[in-house]
Amino acid sequence: MEWQSLSLGPVQANCYILWNEQLECIIVDPGAEGEKIEAFIKEKGLIPLAILLTHAHFDHIGALDYIRDIYDVPAYVHKKEAAWLNDASLNGSQLFPVGQVAVRPAEKIIEQEGDLTIKHFTFQVLETPGHSPGSISFVLKAENIVISGDALFAGSIGRTDLPGGSHKELLASIHNKLLTLREDTIVLPGHGRPTTIIDEMDGNPFLNGF
Template identity: 60%
Template sequence: MKWFQLSLGPLQTNCYIVYNQKKNCLIFDPGEEPEKLIKFIKEKDLKPQAIMITHAHFDHIGALDDIRDEFEIPAYIHEKEAKWLIDPALNGSQLFMLGKMVRMKPADHILTSEGKMSVGDFSFNVYETPGHSPGSVSFYFEDAGFVVSGDALFYGSIGRTDLPGGNHEQLLKSIHNKLLTLPEETIILPGHGPETAVGSEMDSNPYLHGF
């Protein structure tokens, strides 16, 4: 199993396309530029099976409906942010997008708990990792050795917690109790910036020391 990373939109939000040998794929956080994303998927001859949302801030969901409609696939989101898809005040677009309100259709499937999950050909673990936002989740592919962490943990940094529903202490607990318990060689695929690894962040991330 492998992945492609596309940085989309003015905030350069990372969208990940996780695919297998059959070219079936899952799309994580289609944040912006749907035409670019659709073109990429078709050029690579990939077959999308679902859209997975790590959290529902506007820069992670802006292309959701275009991608969902183009490939006729379902979208998954945590129950604590299900309403954020349709509410610009909750997803942040009302505050940050200068008049461009982001409103998406409701998700097709609601995540209500942690644990093992299968979607199409893909099996993975869902971890609740709130703090950046109350419904943030991370998707861990144990056999392939990587985790899609949204805006919880970055290379040398952590997610901001000054937005509605953010909680700094809760975010640190999520990182320490969930993400840092994964094997140190696990690749972290964050919502912004370059990929990193669990061991690297344990050793050098200044936000994680002294917690």
Template identity: 60%
Template sequence: MKWRRIPAGPLGTNCYVVWNQENNCLIFDPGGDEQIIKAFIKKNNLNPKAILLTHAHFDHIGALEEIRSTYQIPAFVHEKEAKWLLDPALNGSQFFQMGVIRCRPADDFITKEGSQNFGGITLEILETPGHSPGSVSFYFEEGGFVISGDALFLGSIGRTDLPGGDHKQLIKSIHDKLLSLPEDTIVLSGHGEETTIIQEMDHNPFLNGF
């Protein structure tokens, strides 16, 4: 299992492309700069199968429609954020003066945790709310990495001052769902560089005591 981090959009949000030996790929959080994302897919002869969203804040969905339309693939978001794609007030684009974003509804919804297969690629869905009500992380046991969205960062955690944010819930999500993963698991965050579970257990100042 291979992955590539592609910083995109006005906030440099990390879009991730993950692919298998058959070159089937999944696209996570296409936040903008769709031409860069599409160029990478073309250069590597990848076959997109689905778009998966860790959550539906504006900086994670800026290129959603372009990518979805280009490849005619389904987009998935947690059911708790079903309305966020359509509503600039919920996805935050209304407040940050970077352009209002309205997307079509998701093609399907994430409703539970557990192992799921998308286009021949198996991953485990972990519900990690706190940054937003429907935040999820995607764990690839075979590849030894987890896409954590805006839950856990290198030396930091997600903000919780946006609508639906809950600091205590976020800390619990990180402790119960992410820090319980193997210590050498690579954490692919929504912003910034990758880290590891053991690195954050030992050095993240927001996780003291864990």
């Protein structure tokens, strides 16, 4: 499997595109600038299968309808944030000078943790709330990768001052879910550069003293 990150929109949120030997791809968090996502998919000759959302904040969902209109693929979101997609007061866009963001409901609702299989892709879904109530992380065990959304960053953690955020809950999610993964697991965060679990265990100042 291969992957590529695209930093998109006014806050440079990471959209990830994962693809296999059959050129089938999964799109994670199409936050803005749908034309850039479309151009990359076209350049590589990829066949989109689905869109996964780590959470439903505006900077991770802004190009969702654009991509669905082109490729007619389903979007997956956690049940706790299903109503956020078309509610600017919940998805945060009402709180920032970016214009109100509202997109159509997701076709697929993730009810709980467990394996999620989409054709040749299998993800382990981890509930990692704290940044937002329905934040989830996607683990690709065979690839030793976790897509952490805005839970864990290189040297930092997600903000918890938006609707439904909880600093205590976020720290518990990181320690009980993410830091229990293999130490050499590659972390693909919602913003910024990739990191590893061991690097964050050893050097992330926000995780000391939990």
